[in-house]
Amino acid sequence: MKEIEISTEVPDCDAKTYFSAIYSDDKATRAFHAEVNGDTTASAQPWSADGSRTVKFVMPMNVPAFLKRIIGLDSVPVTEVQQLEWAEDKSSFKLVSEPTLNFPGANKFTTSGFLEVSTLPNGSTRVTALMRCSAGLAWPLNTQVESTMATEAQASINTFLEWCKTYFRKWQSEREEVPERPAPPPGAAARAATPSGGGPDVFYDAWDDESELAQAPTGAEVEGGEAGPSGASAEVVPYAPKRLEDVIVECLRHIQASTADTAASLRNLEDMIRNMDDNIQVLRDKLAGKRPTARSRPAAASGAAAAGSAASRTATSAAAATAVAAPGAGWGGYLGLVAAVSLVAGSGAVAYMRYKQVSAGSGGSR
Numbered sequence: 001m002k003e004i005e006i007s008t009e010v011p012d013c014d015a016k017t018y019f020s021a022i023y024s025d026d027k028a029t030r031a032f033h034a035e036v037n038g039d040t041t042a043s044a045q046p047w048s049a050d051g052s053r054t055v056k057f058v059m060p061m062n063v064p065a066f067l068k069r070i071i072g073l074d075s076v077p078v079t080e081v082q083q084l085e086w087a088e089d090k091s092s093f094k095l096v097s098e099p100t101l102n103f104p105g106a107n108k109f110t111t112s113g114f115l116e117v118s119t120l121p122n123g124s125t126r127v128t129a130l131m132r133c134s135a136g137l138a139w140p141l142n143t144q145v146e147s148t149m150a151t152e153a154q155a156s157i158n159t160f161l162e163w164c165k166t167y168f169r170k171w172q173s174e175r176e177e178v179p180e181r182p183a184p185p186p187g188a189a190a191r192a193a194t195p196s197g198g199g200p201d202v203f204y205d206a207w208d209d210e211s212e213l214a215q216a217p218t219g220a221e222v223e224g225g226e227a228g229p230s231g232a233s234a235e236v237v238p239y240a241p242k243r244l245e246d247v248i249v250e251c252l253r254h255i256q257a258s259t260a261d262t263a264a265s266l267r268n269l270e271d272m273i274r275n276m277d278d279n280i281q282v283l284r285d286k287l288a289g290k291r292p293t294a295r296s297r298p299a300a301a302s303g304a305a306a307a308g309s310a311a312s313r314t315a316t317s318a319a320a321a322t323a324v325a326a327p328g329a330g331w332g333g334y335l336g337l338v339a340a341v342s343l344v345a346g347s348g349a350v351a352y353m354r355y356k357q358v359s360a361g362s363g364g365s366r
Helices: 015-022 027-036 065-071 141-175 188-193 210-214 244-289 301-329 331-365
Strands: 002-010 052-060 075-086 092-101 109-119 125-135
Touching: 002 141, 015 092, 015 109, 015 125, 015 141, 027 052, 027 141, 109 141, 125 141, 141 244
Parallel strands: none
Antiparallel strands: 002 125, 052 075, 075 092, 092 109, 109 125
């Protein structure tokens, strides 16, 4: 599972004001999906009594072409359940998100997270987004897919947070626009100038200089050039993250290179095993060819000694031949050397026992 956390600050704002601008109704949600995702059918239900609502929208599939063929869709319907939790002092709130993708096999890809908005002592608001991504695929593809999901989620969160900051500035400039003063009724100024003017006194806000009213900044001049209700509407240019299909192609190339290295190692191991099999077969052939034939029991000790010496010489010759072949034969050659030494020792022991038996028989006959 991959976890992404991103934070940003919104100046001249508190948590309650941020909620009013972004989440109090469905205006911001519909505007975001229309401008960024091109979805004009997005909707957000009103908040229920338990602090939850359902948001529905269509998300474009930024995946490679072969995955689109498997899914069978260019865009996927998403149903997101949002749960709102306010702090006791109303200085912060937490918005938990549980999105559900609607396409076959979507249960293998899980995404969840939350958004926390808190008021800072300096008069600004910190917005922190945390997202968790997990995939239920086979290793090692699962790790690569989770990394790709995390990269795409990070880009989407950055896009959303920056869009919300722009939308909030526009929303704030609309609320701070100076309303037009109503014209005073005829004769009101004259009645207010005399104590017996009749009726209650009427007061109006006044400017020290009427030229200040004409020089009042418009919405486009506030917030560093952002458009307001009295200025031209500025076009919101969405952030262009790295395409998901490019990231997946890069990951697949790494997997292909790793697979090629693994295949080469397996081929080398296969050659070593084949070489060992050849050496073992050679050793078997040598041992089968040098095995002594059955002989009748000699009548004298000299015959037994001669037989033992002949067997020893035969085994020694086989051991020497195997020892010469051992360094060039790999592990199979060393196994052959051990077997040959064991054969020499066994042959010597048999010859010695026969010699003792013959000696004992000769002494008894005398």
